[in-house]
Amino acid sequence: VQLVESGGGLVQAGGSLRLSCAATGLTFGHYAMAWFRQPPGKDREFVAAIMWSGIITYYRDSVKGRFTISRDNAKNTVYLQMNSLKPEDTAVYYCSADEYGSGSRRTYDYESWGKGTQVTVSS
Numbered sequence: 001v002q003l004v005e006s007g008g009g010l011v012q013a014g015g016s017l018r019l020s021c022a023a024t025g026l027t028f029g030h031y032a033m034a035w036f037r038q039p040p041g042k043d044r045e046f047v048a049a050i051m052w053s054g055i056i057t058y059y060r061d062s063v064k065g066r067f068t069i070s071r072d073n074a075k076n077t078v079y080l081q082m083n084s085l086k087p088e089d090t091a092v093y094y095c096s097a098d099e100y101g102s103g104s105r106r107t108y109d110y111e112s113w114g115k116g117t118q119v120t121v122s123s
Contacts (some may be wrong), residue, residue, distance in 0.1 A: 019119075022076065069084075
């Protein structure tokens with residue numbers, strides 16, 4: 001399984017970014033997909049997850065109403081649309097996959113990870 005993130009960058013507070021994660025080497029429809037992030041000097045934390053159907057989603061409280069996770073099973077790709085970005089959203093963002101998963105918020109439930117993409121939000 002290979003997960004490759006893209007779309008990170010530097011943006012001013014209030015701006016938007018769209019992250020993408022392209023997945024290969026797996027039956028994409030069997031996997032719950034998630035985004036995690038690791039702020040500078042902190043542990044990796046859950047951001048959002050989406051079930052295989054794309055209908056059920058989960059978010060950490062601090063991003064609800066600002067971030068949207070979605071997936072395109074035909075393209076084996078998961079997205080994270082981030083709006084109204086804040087400096088505290090600055091982190092390395094990681095894509096992860098959990099076969100037959102339930103949309104867990106725990107890092108150890110995900111068996112595959114990308115290398116991450118940097119998101120920096122300036123004030």
